[in-house]
Amino acid sequence: MRSFLPAVLVLFFSVTGAYAQQRIKPGFDIQEYLDLLSVTAQHIDSTTEEKPALATHYKRVYRSPVVGLRNRWDLWMRDDQVAVISIRGTTSEAPSWLENFYAAMVPATGSLTLSDSTRFAYQLSADPKAMVHVGWLTGLGYMAPTMLTQIRAQYASGIREFIIIGHSQGGALAFMTRSYLHYLIQKGELPKDLRFKTYCSAAPKPGNLFYAYDFDYITRNGWAFTIVNASDWVPETPFSLQTLNDFNPANPFHDVKAKLRKQPLPVRLYLGIVFSKLDRRTRKTQRTFEKYLGQLMSKQVRKTLPQFQPPAYSSGNNYMRAGVPIVLQPDETYRRTYPDDPNKIFQHHLFLPYYSLAKRIYQPSIP
Helix, strand or coil: CCCCHHHHHHHHHHHHHHHHHCCCCCCCCCCCHHHHHHHHHHCCCCCCCCCCCCCCCCCEEECCCEEECECCCEEEEEECCCCCEEEECCCCHHHHHHHCCCCEEEEEEEEEEECCCCEEEEECCCCCCCCCHHHHHCCCCCCCCHHHHHHHHHHHCCCCCCEEEEEHHHHHHHHHHHHHHHHHHHHEEEEEEECCEEEEEECCCEEHHHHHHHHHHHHCCCCCCEEEEECCCHHHCCCCCCCHHHHHCCCCCCCHHHHHHHHCHHHHHHHHHHHHHHHHHHHHHHHHHHHHHHHHHHHHHHHHHCCEECCCCCCCCCCCCCCCCEECCCCCCHHHHCCCCCCCCCCCCCHHHHHHHHHHHHHCCCC
């Protein structure tokens, strides 16, 4: 009994100590988001866009080289020793925009040939039906080596908790980064006691419905959020199209022609014609999307990345939003400050509108 009691006490205090040391918590934290928005806004290199003042309790400890289609990320350290992976969004350079427009879909598990000597093997979902945006996947492929090096170095120094933040294209990359790291942990390629929380701000849609399902599942219970200004058009992109191939296998459209044979002749003829037209037109549109957003865009990508080998594209463009939605609904004060203007197509997408609207909605009593 005497030897048993100290062992119980040691176990109790080690477990409670572990919980006490947890610095990031599940759930949307408005101050955390505002601070992180000020951190990721530091990627802005020009003086043309206003940005929130940097939160004072964050310090940048690493900036990656610019790679791929002008991708870059920073590693910041919070005063309480929480590390932050901050991913840059779209820049003014053409290759950065090309990454957005290279919007064909590829399987969420596979590999990309980035150069003659570099092959990026990835898994972003456990569902074989999951598909993702090939342009942003390419961006992740170029950034992944430095990310993994820094995560492992920080882990060796005792850091266990990370927050991933990105705005705009950076938000789309944040989705994929979180998925990528999750499955590396599942495969034993990263330590299992790493903890990640994710904020995808002003992010476009990263993949199809089955990718979104998987992302929401692996980040369940409040570990990933997508923050959207309801006046911002960017989260509505890329172009989306649902075809019969985008449904789960058990659906009423499967083998519909055989089902129609059981109907009376007039019904069979009418529904058969309608179904064939709908199916044929959506398939044609899908092929058009794949041609222009995949095959033709890849030729432009190769002008920047000559050794890049375009992958085989999936037959899908059913883009969906992922993450727990935090909707910033504009009010009268916002609309007076930022009225809709066809000549200012990005005004609702910038850092300061997001910051001010989120602060006014979630911290109305704080000046």
